[in-house]
Amino acid sequence: MTRRTMSWPDRVRAFIGSCLSEPLYRLFSLVPHWEIGLGQHEVTQITQTYGPLAGRRAVHLSDLHLDRYQPRHDLIVEAVDELSPDWIFITGDLLNVPEGLPHLFRFLARLRELAPVFITLGNHDHYSGVPVSQYADLSDRHKITLLVNQTIVIPAGVGELAITGVDDPSLHRADLTCLPPPANRRFTLLLAHAPSILDQLEENHAVDLILCGHSHGGQWQVPWIPTFWLPPGCNGRIAGTHETSRHRLYINRGLGWSFLPFRYRCRPEIAVIDWTNEQAEVKAA
Helix, strand or coil: CCCCCCCHHHHHHHHHHHHHHHHHHHHHHCCHHHCECCCCCEEEEEEEECHHHCCCEEEEECCCCCCCCCHHHHHHHHHHHHHCCCEEEEECCCCCCHHHHHHHHHHHHHHHCCCCEEEECCHHHHHCCCCHHHHHHHHHHCCCEECCCEEEEEEECCEEEEEEECCCHHHCCCCHHHCCCCCCCEEEEEECCCCCHHHHCCCCCCCCEEEECCCHHHCECCCCCCCCCCCCCCCCCCCEEEECCCCEEEECCCCCCCCCCECECCCCEEEEEEEECHHHHHHHC
8 A cells, every 4th residue: 555544643743733823824924024034045956867858947846835925925936937947846835724825826826927837735735624626726727737646747858757746645645556657768756745755655666756845944943953843744854855775855945934934044945956968967077
């Protein structure tokens, strides 16, 4: 089985998280100027050596938590525009409360003007009480691709890109039976919200790169103190690249905040994935 049942401790943590998050997000949405440490983002470069997709570029965003459109969201759109991506991937925690839907899709629609947008759902998207069918309907209206345990294959030059999006692994909603089989000249990208997806993959799963978020990079990085804020589903993984003998995972620090509207020494992140030609990389070295 590749879809797992949610344990009782996880159910309790999810229930507590849901009960606490909604009133806090509603409260702080009334005072948006209280946000601290979210106005400036970093751009991180990820290089994938795969000849058939050489010259292609994607932008990865995560953890928008977008309940109110703010000026910083305009800056993010401008930054993505300057990066000129072929595709834009967003790995969950799109919003927190239903009132955020128009603000969220205002942002997503602006991104869709720049490149095709592919999104998955995170735990807060389910906590919000918005039905998956409503996310799907609004995504269709805005020509955005919502992947909930689904795969889409896109021709790209002399190769193809398989994009698999699974539902939130931290709530044990991910179903990996939707992963496609390996194929010649195919790069398989897995979009998942929580880093625990790496522990759910098996050796026979043909995945070239996994993109996720969920951790917020710890959100607060206090000197000389180990990261203490990590939600269930991170399994100790905070940010950046993590690898097994078969799979490579990248954890994006995300763009929003959780529970309290500030980050400390943990700037929001936009990740850029560039595919290069192996021979060209060898020459450069």
